[in-house]
Amino acid sequence: MTENVVFNALLIGVFASAAITVLLLLFVNAPYGRHQSSGWGPTIPVRLGWVLMESPASLVFFYCYFTGARAFELVPLILLLMWQLHYMHRSFLYPFQIKVKPGARTTLLVIALGSLYCGINGYLNGTYISHYGEHLNREWLTDPRFIIGVALFGFGYYLNKKSDRMLRELRKSNPGEYQIPYGFGFRWVSMPNYLGEIITWSGFALASWSLAGLSFVVFTMANLVPRALANHRWYQETFSEYPKNRRAVIPYIL
Template sequence: MPTTDPYRWFVYLEIALAVITFVALCFIVAPYGRHGRGGWGPTVPARVGWLVMEAPASLLFLVFFLLSGHRFELVPLVFLGLWQLHYIQRAFVYPFLMRGGGRMPVTVMGMAILFNTLNTWVNARWISEYGSYAVSWLTDPRFVIGVVVFLGGFVLNLSSDRILRRLRGRGSGGYKIPQGGGYRFVSSPNYLGEIIEWTGWAIATWSLAGLAFALYTIGNLAPRAMSNHRWYQETFDDYPESRKALIPYLV
């Protein structure tokens, strides 16, 4: 990492935000989805909120990437593909698969946009400017393991979201206990999948920027998984006792 460039301080900022977010969400439940409630100001349809807050992570990453020095090298292009695999799905596919008429506070959407802009710049700059990856990196065990972990998390995230959508058929409302897939073990396998994804990214890029994103993902999603687990237990008397919140058999 450059030692004289302000870049490193933005990486440190993201790590600090991971800690702050984790502590805050241990006391404040994020007000959207099943936890939606008033008192957070104006709202927008959840589909609009997801599209607007996630799109910068895809579009800005591409802009920052193309403006950098290693943009036409093979390994950075592979990293670009992995990043876009997640965020094109999250920004331009997932919102249009959503069912129900939920809403999202504009404040939540705005904070997500700010974080995505920071995180996108930090990671795009690393893989296409400050990082140095020879073609041989494609056979390095760190890259291979990281990509396998990333893709495994991606599949878990998508399959878990699909199970949730199928619980709410078109025209039906209310919440039900999800079954099958990762839900056999934890209450939020979709969150676990995303944590696994970005842990894989941190391994594959072998960078402090990737680690910062992985830490933020944990800080952001682990408390939410705990809140979801408590909600399920309080809402359903027959909720499986053996099911954990986030980590199978442990937490």
């Protein structure tokens, strides 16, 4: 009963903070990466920041998942695999793949808020799938929502990872600098990695058919759409030859 109250309160909290986040980020750029700036308090090394920020999503999910009654059923196990495929990579591999300038630092406030959210997100989704998701039984395997959700997840995952890899290659060819990326999803949008991330979690939400999953898509969009718009403006202001027909994050639209 208490668990249920905590779960619902956190779920409502995430939807409310998504609304606040999108409003805030339309006016202020989160101070990391190309928008890193002073005046936001202490900073920490970039790689450490990524590990601290993302790992709660993986670890808290594991804990909540394996304390649930459905932990060893097939559909929950597939959803666990999807989640951890992304988050084990993002928490423990991605931070050591990115090319960072020696001594580069990131804002602790961003890491602390991101880490808090990732922990709550891991709790909501891990708990829902293994404790509450009664529909996630064998019949769900053939439900179109599950099948389309898994396919979308796979497509988004590929788009996100390949775009991130292309940016790393670009950085390798010109260390410490930004260049215009070309090809693949960059033909259509400035931030195909963000588009891939949004599609990934839309697929997960569909496959798990849960408010917890939906809260994650909404929160991801609240963060990444304003950031994509800011990065797109930054590209246009920085490079006079920037492709005119490229959009920020949604091909032909935004």
